[in-house]
């Protein structure tokens with residue numbers, strides 16, 4: 001029999017951004033043996049909540065208990081509790097890309113390993129799990145990568161079921177499943193509940209899962225909004241699928257503007273609750289008074305979610321005459337308040353070069369002190385981008401210190417002569433300061449804007465046969481791929497840790513699990529490179545006769561002028577210090 005989840009004031013911060021809350025002060029009790037749906041807009045925090053329950057994200061504050069057991073234990077609650085981990089099984093979105101073994105059987109055996117289940121017991125669990133998800137016994141010998149997408153999703157769930165956890169944590173489990181697969185899934189969830197186990201399921205598929213649910217948790221902007229009573233859920237469940245079907249039917253007949261509904265909502269990631277559709281039906285918009293929205297406690301909750309002010313669609317999307325949705329590139333490129341859109345990359349690079357030249361001109365410790373003050377003042381407004389890079393800065397500091405100390409060693413007699421290593425110390429401090437002021441650039445320039453900046457500035461060189469498009473593309477890809485590779489590593493690390501029931505913190509991976517991470521990781525990177533190559537080809541790269549398409553044009557704004565003036569003033573101060581000190 002599974003135990004209740006008890007969450008008290010749980011908050012989770014974005015990795016590397018301590019000002020961004022992914023979950024805020026969540027207090028919940030989720031009773032054992034229930035099927036609970038997590039609902040909410042795209043980006044609301046459903047996956048984050050599931051990952052936090054699975055110990056894949058460390059809460060900044062608050063406590064998470066499964067019955068009497070704390071998920072995080074030890075001094076300062078910094079160590080994961082392996083006993084709790086073994087009582088839960090999580091399937092992340094796209095966790096079917098996790099395969100490393102050459103057969104389905106080995107994959108299942110890997111999932112069972114932390115439970116030390118082997119031999120006949122393991123075999124019977126594997127077969128039962130395969131049967132529950134509708135995979136044939138013969139598939140055990142197949143290479144998991146040769147299964148279809150839907151079959152791989154079923155296998156991901158079978159890997160969880162074989163471990164017989166008290167709680168299943170499922171993220172979008174119906175995605176990619178056919179009708180039979182969904183029926184299997186709902187049957188499996190009902191069977192879990194009947195055996196006293198529970199499930200928490202993040203989903204947008206209300207039609208399939210709402211009729212099963214014992215309760216709902218609405219997540220909005222990282223807040224768990226409401227736990228709905230089971231009666232409300234079932235009453236709502238009887239109304240919503242019809243409303244959805246009615247809407248689809250009317251869109252098909254051209255009686256409802258698809259651009260206003262599905263296209264816009266899907267494109268902007270807005271979730272349209274069935275309640276909204278039911279209200280429109282009730283208002284006569286769809287002409288079917290059979291489906292009227294019942295006024296339920298949960299309806300009020302969903303309504304409140306919907307009343308959250310949304311960014312107007314037209315600021316993000318342009319609806320063309322043919323009803324198709326287009327991302328509004330110019331709006332996103334110039335008017336957005338995202339950090340990487342604030343400055344023109346050309347201004348940022350020019351300011352960086354000017355400041356670096358100033359720092360390199362300082363040739364003594366007192367002058368460098370002035371340079372350090374100026375570099376600190378420049379970096380201060382962007383300190384939140386520097387926090388995640390502190391380990392690199394610290395490593396550089398220790399590395400420099402060791403070199404400076406070695407440089408200062410005199411052997412006859414054995415002593416430290418500071419004067420010997422002063423030039424090296426000055427050089428290392430200059431490099432350190434240049435590195436620190438350069439670090440925020442990674443966050444202030446998106447790769448695509450950097451590419452456009454290079455193309456707009458150096459585009460004239462193409463007449464001299466200089467391959468500027470290719471060079472700027474290369475720079476863009478380097479900028480784009482480094483964070484992407486790190487993110488993918490984090491994603492696969494999470495999956496492998498969840499399967500291996502690792503108690504390691506953060507993205508740290510125990511050595512024993514590394515081989516299981518490398519294969520799917522490398523495969524994912526290769527696939528990503530292949531998709532990118534296809535996309536580039538579609539844009540015209542690699543076909544010299546074709547003109548490549550360009551999404552937007554950078555425009556030098558007053559803020560860029562001020563940035564350059566500030567950099568010139570700072571450089572002037574450093575040059576003056578060099579001459580007069």
Ligand SMILES: Nc1ncnc2c1ncn2[C@@H]1O[C@H](COP(=O)(O)OP(=O)(O)OP(=O)(O)O)[C@@H](O)[C@H]1O
Pocket residue numbers: 014015022040041042043044045046047048049202219
């Ligand atoms: N590593 C991260 N760094 C910064 N922000 C993050 C990180 N991971 C998630 N987020 C942000 O946290 C928010 C919640 O994401 P989450 O994946 O939990 O949403 P969701 O409700 O599951 O969405 P969906 O329905 O699209 O799956 C999003 O705004 C996302 O951009």
